[in-house]
Amino acid sequence: MPRTILHLDLDAFFCAVEELHDPSLRGKPFAVGGRPEERGVVSSCSYPARLLGVRSAMPTSRALRLCPGLIVISHHRSNYGEMSEKVMARLRNLSPFVEQISIDEAFVDISGLGDPAGIARSLQAEVREGIGLPCSVGIASNKLVAKIATEVGKKSGKKGEPPNALTIVPPGSEAAFLDPLPADMLWGVGPKTAARLAEVGIRTIGDIARRPEADLVRWFGENGQELWRHARGIDERPIVTEYEAKSISQETTFACDVRDDRQLERTLRELSEQVGRRLRKSGLAGTTVKIKLRWPDFTSLTRQITLPGTTDQDDEIYRTALALLTKVRPKGKAVRLIGVGVSGFKPPLRQLGLWDGDSEKRRKLQEAVDELQEKFGRKVIHRG
C-alpha cells in the first residue's frame, strides 16, 4: 500500500511575514537578514528581489551591490515562530503524523485521507487566506520525492511572485519524474558529490539511476547505495513526529528470540553505547532513559526512568536501562526486540555528584574512547 506524503514549504516565509506587518512592502525588492556593516547575510528575500539576483545566504553587502534599492529588514524573530506554529497547527489538524523539518517546512502523512489534490488545494487556501501566507506543496509516495516535487513546482512559478505551487507525483512515476532533474537536487548530493558525479559524466538523477548500483558503492561507499535508491525514487524513511525527534534511541530485533540474560545484557550495552555516542555527537544530554521490549507474541512495552540530572554517558544509560530490564522482564522470558532511548533533553547544566571523583574519571575515559573510535573505527577499542 503506497503512502501519500505531503510536503509543505512556505514561500519566502520571513518576507511573507514582514509583508503582513507592513503591506507597503508588497511587490518591492526587500530582504530579511543581518546588517551589511555587521557582515550579515540574507535570510530570506522577496520574489521581486530574486528577479534582481538576490538569493538567501548571500552576504547582505553583496545583495546591496546587486540591488542598490534593496530594503533590508532585521529579524523580528518571535513573530516568525508564532506564524510558523499557526501553520503547523493546521497541518496537525489534517493528521497527527506531522514532521516539522524547519520553521517553514514540514511533511504530513495523508495516506488514506482521500483525494490528495483536493486536500492540498484546501490546505493551501486555508494557509493563504486564513493565515495570510503563500505556500507550495509537493505530494508523492515518500518524503524524498515529495520535497523535490515542491522544489520543482516553485521553480516553474511565475517570476517575481510567490509560486503557490502544487506538484503531485502519482505513485509509480517517481523515477520518471526524477529522471530529467539535475543530480544535485537529490538529498545528499552537495557540491563535492556533484563534482565527482560530473567527472564520470553524470548530470541528471536519471543518469545515476541507470548506472549499476555497484559503481555508486565503489565511488561513494555506503552513501552510494542510498544515492542509487534515492535516484530511483525509493525512500522508506518514516514520518518522524515531534515527540520522537526529541529523543535518541536505538533498537534491534533478534534473528531468533533471546532468553539468555548475558546476551540481552550485551545487546543492551551495545545499544546504550550507540545512543551515548549519538548523544555526545549531537551535544545533547537527557534526563529520561527508556527501554522498549517486544516479546515473541509481538506485544511490546516501554518503561522509563527519569534521572535527577542529565546524562550522555554510556555507563549511566546502560546501568539505568539494565535496571529497567531486570524490573520488567520475568526471569527467563524470551525477547524478540530490545531498544534503548534517551529523551528529556536539557541544557548541559550538570548536577555534580557526591562521588564525582569516579564519574569524572569515567567521563574522561569516555572522551578518550570516543576519540579513538572516531579516528580508527568502532572496533579499535571496546569494553573488556
Place this chain on the structure above:
Amino acid sequence: MKVTVLQESLARGLSLVSRAVSPRSTLPVLSNVLIATDEGRLRLSATNLELGITCWIGAKIEEDGSTTVPARTFVDLVATLPTEQVSLNLNAQTQTLNVRCGASNTDIKCIDAQEFPPLPVPDMEGALQLNVADFKEMISQVVFAASVDEARPVLMGVLVTVEKDTITMAAADGFRLSVRKGTLSQPAAQPLTAIIPARALTELGRVVSDGNEMIAMVLPKGRGQVVFHMKDVEVSSQLIDGTFPDYQQIIPRSHKSRTILSTPALLKACKQAEIFAREGSNVARLDIKSSGDLEPGAVEISAQSEETGSNETIVAATIEGIGLLIAFNVKYMREVLEVIKSPNVALETSAANAPGVIRPVGDENFLHVIMPMHLG
C-alpha cells in the same frame, strides 16, 4: 473462624497494613491481607516479601481461625460499612468469609492462610528501645535523601549505626547526604550496622502513632531482617545487602563562607523559585552577597523558565566570609529546609563546584550536604 470487631478498628487496621500489599504481584496471595485470631485479638498482616506490616485490633473471638482476604475488596467494603459491630465468619472448607454489618451481608472469596508467607516471630530480647517522637523525626530528616534509582540498591537504604548510646542514620542518593544523630535512653549492648530500605522507614514513620510509646527494634541473627515492634503494630523489612559508601569522607572539613538565614524565609524563597525551576532543570541560583563586617548581607535566590517566567527573592543573611554565586537543585534545598525545625539555618560553601553544607543553627545532631549544579 468467628469474630466480631468494631468497623472503625477494622478500617483503621486495614489502612495501616494495606500499605504493604503488593497489588500487582505474580503471587496472588500477596494481594491479600492475612486475618488471624491471636491471643484474644485479631491480627491483620500484609507483606510484599520485602516489607511486612502487622497490626492487632481488639475483637470478640468465638472461634479461632485464619484466612487471607483480597485487600482491595476488603478495604473498599469495610470503608462503606456503618460504624457498628462487624461479624466475620469463615467457612474454612470453601474459604469464603461472610461479613455482616447492619443490613449488609457479604461473602468474600479468600485464599487459605497456609499460602501466606510466614511472618517473622522475633525474639525481642536485647531489643533497642527508641522513643517514638525522636525516631519519627530522625526518619523524616534522612529518608528523603535516599535514592529511588534501582540501579544502586544500597543507596535506596538508610544506613543505621548504633554505638553505645548513639544512633546515627545516614542516607545519600549520590547528590546529597543527610546525617542525623540521636541518643538512646539505654545504651546498646553491642554496636550494630544495617542498611534499612528507606521505603520501610517511611512506612514505619506513617504507621506509628504519636503517643509516648517506645519502639523496640531488633535484627534477628542471620535473617537479614529488621523488626520494629510496638504494642499494636509491627513493621518488618528485609535489610539491603552491600556496603554503604563511606560518607564521612564527603563531608567537607572546612568552608570559605558561612551564611546564616531564617529557615522559614529561605524555605519560602526556595518554594517560589521551584515554581519556575521545575519547568527546566530544577536549578535555582543563590547569589550570596557578602558585605562589610558590620553591614547585613543578603542572599538572592532566583530561578527562570523559558515558558513560565522568572522569580527572585532576597533573603537577609549574616555572612561570614566570601560572596559566591552557586546553583542548586532547588527541590533538594526545599526538601531539607522542610525538615529543619530550628528558626535559623547555616549554609556553608566554598566554591561554585564544591559541596554546600546545611546545618540547623544550635543543633549539632543534623547535617545535610548538597552538591551544586554546574555548567559544562
